[in-house]
Amino acid sequence: MNYQPILDRIHGALKPVIGQGKVATYIPELASVSPDHFGMAVVSLDGTVASVGDADVPFSIQSISKLFALTLAFQREGDSLWARVGREPSGNPFNSLVQLERESGIPRNPFINAGALVVTDILVSRNTNAEIATANFLGRLCGRSNVTYDPRVAQSERQTSSRNAAMAHFMKSFGNLNNKVGEVLDAYCRTCAISMSATDLARAVAFLANRGTNPWSGEKVLDASSAKRMSALMLTCGTYDAAGDFAYRVGLPAKSGVGGGIVAILPGECGICVWSPALEETGNSYAGSLALEMFTTLTGKSIF
Ligand code: GLN
DSSP states (O other): OOOOHHHHHHHHGGGGGTTTSSOOOOGGGGSSSSSTEEEEEEETTTTEEEETTTTHHHHHTTTTHHHHHHHHHHHHGGGGGTTTOSSSSSSSOOTTOOHHHTTOOOOOTTTSSHHHHHHHHHHHHSSSSSHHHHHHHHHHHHSOOOOOOOOOHHHHHTTOOOHHHHHHHHHTTTTTTOSHHHHHHHHHHHHHTEEEEEHHHHHHHHHHTTTBHHHHHHHOHHHHHHHHHHHHHHHHHGGGGGGHHHHHHSSOEEEEEETTTEEEEEEETTEEEEEEBBBOOTSSHHHHHHHHHHOOOOOOSSSS
């Protein structure tokens, strides 16, 4: 399918609303990003790229990194990972602390901050440099050698990371963090600060649309059953507390980040990424969510 005319139509239709919503400001460095960016890319499994707007402008991937860090940890740890983190939607904001005490320091899922801190802890135990391991993994997935994090964004988040620090200390008190809190937070903030374009992210996520095999290199990243499970987690937990509404409106497995990016997959067809930094209340990109909703409406394709 030629997705270019569809992306052109989406871009045209959304021009009046791009910039509506609020850029994340709790990470000071993200506050300086213009809300007026909009880029979208669709990479089909045969390698065809359709893109519009700022699709090749790098942005802070933030929580989109949680999907790739999880994949990497799951590759190495397998099902034993689920002893330390759950697989249920949280029904709470991504940075909430409330469930942790009631649930004995086991985060609800790997895509909320607490869950991603546990995943980062696993990667810190297994790598000399967890953030570089995730960045290199992303590089292999999209065929680039230069994927890296923005040190200014990382430092800006690290200096204001009291809330994530609270979660990490709390989980440590329950024995669910093996490394030093400071080390885990350093690696977590750097991983969130990885910078990539929508086109590269659409390429990177395509292995999940291709039953776990990287379509560009042929590398088997996950077996088909595990890839299906990662996609199920994206659908139920990937867009924070709005996952139900997102599934209703969009109908694709997706993972968002407070930098305004959202990756999604159409199984058997393509990897997708949209970026527009102004967010709706729940922390998902406002124009990005609308763009994905239009995409499934106009193509008539979704997982349902
Ligand atoms: N780095 C951000 C944080 O920890 C990631 C949150 C997000 O993208 N939802 O708060």
